[in-house]
Amino acid sequence: MKLSDSEGKSSSEVGVGRSNNRLKLFLWMCANNGLPTKVILVKRKVPISVTCPFCNLEAESTPHILRECPLAQIIWHLSNSKVSFQTSYPFETWLKDNCLNSNVETVSTPHNVLFIYTLWHIWLARNDSIFNNITPSPVIIAKISIASAVEFFHVANDFPSPPLGQSLSFNVKWNPPKFSWWKLNSDGACLGNPGPFAIGGIIRDHMGNWVKGFSGFVGQGTALKAELWAIVRGSNLALDLGYNFLWIETDSLLACKLLLDTTLTNLHEHWNLISSCRSTLQRFSHFKVSHTFREGKQCADLLARRSLLKHEDYSVFQTLPPFMNLYFLADLHGVTFERVTSSSNPSSLVNSTCNAISLYPARS
Ligand SMILES: [Zn+2]
Numbered sequence: 001m002k003l004s005d006s007e008g009k010s011s012s013e014v015g016v017g018r019s020n021n022r023l024k025l026f027l028w029m030c031a032n033n034g035l036p037t038k039v040i041l042v043k044r045k046v047p048i049s050v051t052c053p054f055c056n057l058e059a060e061s062t063p064h065i066l067r068e069c070p071l072a073q074i075i076w077h078l079s080n081s082k083v084s085f086q087t088s089y090p091f092e093t094w095l096k097d098n099c100l101n102s103n104v105e106t107v108s109t110p111h112n113v114l115f116i117y118t119l120w121h122i123w124l125a126r127n128d129s130i131f132n133n134i135t136p137s138p139v140i141i142a143k144i145s146i147a148s149a150v151e152f153f154h155v156a157n158d159f160p161s162p163p164l165g166q167s168l169s170f171n172v173k174w175n176p177p178k179f180s181w182w183k184l185n186s187d188g189a190c191l192g193n194p195g196p197f198a199i200g201g202i203i204r205d206h207m208g209n210w211v212k213g214f215s216g217f218v219g220q221g222t223a224l225k226a227e228l229w230a231i232v233r234g235s236n237l238a239l240d241l242g243y244n245f246l247w248i249e250t251d252s253l254l255a256c257k258l259l260l261d262t263t264l265t266n267l268h269e270h271w272n273l274i275s276s277c278r279s280t281l282q283r284f285s286h287f288k289v290s291h292t293f294r295e296g297k298q299c300a301d302l303l304a305r306r307s308l309l310k311h312e313d314y315s316v317f318q319t320l321p322p323f324m325n326l327y328f329l330a331d332l333h334g335v336t337f338e339r340v341t342s343s344s345n346p347s348s349l350v351n352s353t354c355n356a357i358s359l360y361p362a363r364s
Helices: 003-007 019-031 038-043 062-068 070-078 091-100 111-131 138-156 223-240 253-260 271-281 298-310 322-332
Strands: 167-172 182-190 195-204 210-221 245-250 286-291 315-317 337-342 358-360
Touching (some): 019 111, 062 091, 062 111, 070 111, 070 138, 091 111, 182 223, 182 298, 195 223, 195 298, 195 322, 210 223, 210 298, 223 245, 223 253, 223 271, 223 298, 298 322
Parallel strands (some): 182 245, 245 286
Antiparallel strands (some): 167 337, 182 195, 195 210, 210 315
16 A cells, blocks of 8 residues: 555654645544554454554554554653543544644644644654664654644644634545546435435546446435445446456445455445445456545436436446536546535544545555
8 A cells, every 4th residue: 555655754754844635644544444553454464463563562553553552652641742541432532532622732732733743753653663673762752743743833834624613625626547447436326315326337447538337226225325336336337348457436435444344244234235346346456446525526426316316227328428528528627626625524624635545455
């Protein structure tokens, strides 16, 4: 996973001006169990020990390395951050609560800024320990965390999260896949949740050219079922066409996560759809699944909504249907669409980077 390359850089390489996107991505990975900790790597069959590089006592999970490890706790203490360490407190809640706390603390810097920089520098120290064999010094890590947070807040002063109640806007566009890849954008449209639903999808090549489209009314179900159903149909269509490199993009973060979740069992209500999708994906020589926002996959959205309204039977479009001309051309020419999100949604900051992340990287 390419992300680990950037995570592995030493703290001195993290410039303040460049830090926003990297920190957003890092936070998003923390919140979604996406950091390449040893526990995660072992689950992916990487032959390493799961032991924490700091304490050599416990397995290195995300909550452990960032919150529960004795060395992490010393760093939190030294950074003067008012962080609670109750391990009964779910890690995701702990992360969210601290990210939302903007009370001014040490050296006139908000708690959340200091919190995020301390998390980040603990992670960098962990990488330095593993990849560069550098023994972590809690005093130095705490000092660097405070200095980075203060510098960022008082000098750069471009922390992207607006005050609660205000909105944050950013641009979203459809991005073509790499040369020799196809991209499937799929969507499920549901009238109510549960309710009647339809699916739609479009497959394009690296130039943005039309390959195939599909849509159809399916029946009753939940929004998640609709999204998974659309992914299954679309990936099977690409497979039937004999293509080996497929990138699937959906606006359902939950669908992405379920496809990735190796701990999922057949007790899940959508297990059949999920396992069907996984077995189809395994038949591609390379595939990846990622999340985008609705603005990044409006062609698929249009196909699904149209089938829902018209209760159309499933059909495959060999050529571009005229009703899609406008959105298709917009994507082809890289037109961006503004997405406005409310900061009352606590995860808006980290969610804004979701579309940059492949949750299910291609097999190598
Ligand atoms: Zn530890």
